[in-house]
Amino acid sequence: METIPVYLFVGFLEAGKTRFIQETMEDTRFHKGEKTLILLCEEGEEELDPAKYTGGHVTIETLDDEEDLTREKLEGFYKKYGFERVVLEYNGMWPMARLMEQMPENWQIYQCMMMADANTFLSYNQNMRGLMVDKLQLCELCVLNRASDKVDKEAIHKVIRGVSRRTDIAYEYPNGDVEYDETEDPLPFDLNAPIIEIQDRDFALWYRDASEEPKKYQGKTVQFTAMVCKSKKLPKGTFIPGRFVMTCCVQDITFMGFMCQYPPCESLEQRSWIRVTARIDVKFSPIYRGRGPILQAIRIEPGQAPEQEVATFY
Secondary structure, eight states: OOOEEEEEEEOOTTSSHHHHHHHHHHOTTTOSSOOEEEEESSOOSOOOOGGGSTTOOEEEEEOOSGGGOOHHHHHHHHHHHOOSEEEEEOOTTSOHHHHHHHSOTTEEEEEEEEEEETTTHHHHHHHSHHHHHHHHTTOSEEEEESOOTTSOHHHHHHHHHTTOSSOEEEEEOTTSOEEEOOOOOOOSSOTTSSSEEOOGGGHHHHHHHHHHOGGGGTTOEEEEEEEEEOOTTSOTTEEEEEEEEESSSGGGEEEEEOOEEOGGGGGSOTTOEEEEEEEEEEEEETTTTEEEEEEEEEEEEEOOOOSSSSEEOO
């Protein structure tokens, strides 16, 4: 089955998504006449003008309600139009999980960009933190338009880095100038140390970094405090040492950890605290549905619960 690349634009109403899509489709480096479905999940003040697109072959469809976003409807669009790719403007109030659940199996997100108004970004984050995190977790680039010298870039940087270290940040000014955030974010632990010591306060940051860039941890030895999680769904002789992590709010606390190979793990008490020393191998596992960090236990010792048992990213 042919893979359909999806160019995903996320953000809240009046964030500039429609204008950005219009400019992108007018750019002949992106659009040379490929059969494209533009799928709009909300209606803002601006409207697309397909007459300016090179070569035509563009179809626009609109989904007015979240309930309309179904796999059957998306597959129906493909049967009707036979497009080669999808440009999707996603409603900022709809959870990303809805899209992931309903997207046809042969649709693959090729690129995800978030558009935001630089002047309202922090207030959106304060009032709708869960939705903000939901969108930032996936995007590769966050474009903050309508920027000015009054924008608190340090605060914005902290918000975005609190969710993702891989998301690039760009500010677009009213005169068309674009400025990229080049602020360096050094990790709070030494990747070149013989044993990488992960402090309790840095567990969430380490987990996210190892998840996003596992290759740089290949062959490294780490040491950290974690809680024991055993499950019958795991391969024999393995368990998951991890922590409960709060991404954005109390309602969003999730257990996070990596699979660890440790033959005598049956002797470990469920939900007990341990001190783990392990070597990291990056390889395929059905648990990850792909490649990911697999811990090879070197030493497992009793541990003490951290002062703050629920880890955070900031």
